[in-house]
Amino acid sequence: MAKITIAIDGFSSTGKSTVARQLADALDYIYVDSGAMYRAVTFFAINHGIIDPGSGAFDREALLEQLPQIKVAFRKNENTGKAEVCLNDESVEDRIRTMEVSSFVSTVAAIPEVRQKLVEQQRLMGKNKGVVMDGRDIGTVVFPDAELKLFMTASPKIRATRRYKELLEKGEEITYEKVLENVEARDLADSTRKDSPLIKAEDAVEIDNSDMGEKEQFERILSHARNLISGR
Numbered sequence: 029m030a031k032i033t034i035a036i037d038g039f040s041s042t043g044k045s046t047v048a049r050q051l052a053d054a055l056d057y058i059y060v061d062s063g064a065m066y067r068a069v070t071f072f073a074i075n076h077g078i079i080d081p082g083s084g085a086f087d088r089e090a091l092l093e094q095l096p097q098i099k100v101a102f103r104k105n106e107n108t109g110k111a112e113v114c115l116n117d118e119s120v121e122d123r124i125r126t127m128e129v130s131s132f133v134s135t136v137a138a139i140p141e142v143r144q145k146l147v148e149q150q151r152l153m154g155k156n157k158g159v160v161m162d163g164r165d166i167g168t169v170v171f172p173d174a175e176l177k178l179f180m181t182a183s184p185k186i187r188a189t190r191r192y193k194e195l196l197e198k199g200e201e202i203t204y205e206k207v208l209e210n211v212e213a214r215d216l217a218d219s220t221r222k223d224s225p226l227i228k229a230e231d232a233v234e235i236d237n238s239d240m241g242e243k244e245q246f247e248r249i250l251s252h253a254r255n256l257i258s259g260r
């Protein structure tokens with residue numbers, strides 16, 4: 029059967045990755061978490077003293093200089109069967125979703141040279157279709173010809189509550205207010221940056237899941253995807 033490309037964009041913590049993973053499993057497609065790639069580059073910058081999380085100082089030139097040496101890739105973890113993001117061949121999957129990385133990722137993601145490098149890789153991963161990719165610019169920049177584009181939203185408070193629970197479960201010491209602040213700051217930075225801002229593609233289906241259960245949302249999207257695939 030012909031394969032399609034599914035692009036999922038939207039604000040932070042709207043459940044993009046959950047639905048993307050479910051779709052990829054159901055359709056036997058590849059799932060690519062493009063946000064993990066921006067997070068991996070940010071993690072590199074923090075680890076190499078390019079970003080000082082204490083003062084917030086960021087040496088942009090140093091990052092540009094080291095960019096060619098930063099290798100971001102996905103590798104399947106044979107124990108869990110899930111793809112993990114790797115930085116220079118080492119899995120950093122468990123270390124990129126901290127508040128520290130979240131606090132700087134939108135600054136790093138606004139740099140055109142960083143985007144150019146990662147977008148090139150993302151296009152290669154999707155060149156044979158059969159891919160579900162989530163992020164901020166997937167339907168607008170990475171795959172403007174994707175057959176199915178979704179744009180996910182939910183109220184900031186609901187999103188911050190979801191993210192707060194996730195971080196607590198991982199043992200991070202954090203307050204709800206800090207999480208809400210970060211969610212709102214990233215939404216603003218991502219939507220107003222010059223290069224590839226987060227905007228809804230004209231042909232994207234908008235899904236507000238503030239009051240929608242995970243199962244209902246998934247079933248609706250899957251049936252939409254299957255209709256598109258069988259109509260080809």
Ligand code: CDP
Nearest residue numbers: 040041062063066133134137163164165214
């Ligand atoms: O999980 P969450 O939705 O909070 O974020 P993410 O998907 O892990 O993405 C982290 C950050 O990477 C975003 O806030 C954006 O600044 C950036 N990003 C981007 O610029 N373009 C993408 N395609 C994906 C992520």
